[in-house]
Ligand SMILES: Nc1ncnc2c1ncn2[C@@H]1O[C@H](COP(=O)(O)OP(=O)(O)OP(=O)(O)O)[C@@H](O)[C@H]1O
C-alpha cells in the first residue's frame with residue numbers, strides 16, 4: 518500500500534490542490550504542503566482543510582510560509598529566508614500522506630534546488646496532474662520526461678477538466694504512463710461535489726496499490 522504520494526503538475530493553477538484535497542479525502546489520509554508561497558489569499562492547506570472533509574489535524578503544518586505569491590525561490594528571497602532542502606524531510610504519519618509541490622516540477626526552491634531535485638531525493642511515487650485543454654500534450658510529456666530522467670517513480674496521470682479523449686489517450690501513449698482518472702471542473706466546488714467526483718473518477722486501489 519503506497520503511503521506517501523507526491524502530487525505535482527504541469528503548471529501552477531491547474532488544480533493540484535483541489536485534486537489533493539479530493540485524494541486525501543478518498544484515501545482517508547493526511548496532506549502536507551511543505552512550501553507555501555502566497556499568504557494573502559486562502560492557502561493550499563486551508564483549501565484542503567475546507568474541501569477534503571478530513572479533521573483539522575490531518576493537514577500538517579507547512580515548513581516554509583512565504584508572503585508573496587511567486588515562485589518559492591523568489592518569494593523566499595523577498596522574505597529574507599533561505600529554503601534548505603535538508604528541512605524538507607517527509608513527516609511520518611499513521612496513514613496515507615499526500616504531498617503537494619508548488620507549480621510544475623522545475624520550480625526553484627532556491628538558486629540551486631528545484632522541486633524535482635527534492636522529489637528525486639525522496640524517491641516517493643508521483644501523480645502528475647495535467648489539464649485536458651489544448652496545450653497540455655506538450656506540458657505533460659515534458660514533465661514526464663523530466664521525472665523519468667531522474668528515475669522518479671511514477672504512479673500515473675490525473676487529468677483535470679472536461680474530457681478530451683483524444684488528447685488524453687495521446688498523452689498516455691507517448692508518455693507511457695497510465696491515466697488514473699479525471700476530475701472534471703466542478704460548479705459548485707464543495708467538499709461534497711469533490712468527494713462525489715473523486716469516487717466517480719478514481720479508483721483508490723489503483724492509486725495506493727503499490728509502493
Ligand atoms: N476540479 C475543479 N473544479 C472547479 N474549480 C477548480 C478545480 N480545480 C481547480 N479549480 C480552481 O482553479 C484554481 C486553481 O486551482 P488549484 O489551487 O488547485 O491549483 P494548483 O495547481 O494547486 O496551483 P498552485 O501551483 O498554486 O499550487 C482555484 O481557484 C480552484 O478552486
Ligand SMILES: C[C@H](N)[C@H](N)CCCCCC(=O)O
Pocket residue numbers: 529530553554555585586587588589619620621624
Ligand atoms: C504562487 C503560486 N500560486 C504557486 N504557489 C507558485 C507557482 C510558481 C511558478 C513558477 C513558474 O513556473 O514560473
Ligand SMILES: [Mg+2]
Pocket residue numbers: 533534535561617
Ligand atoms: Mg496548489
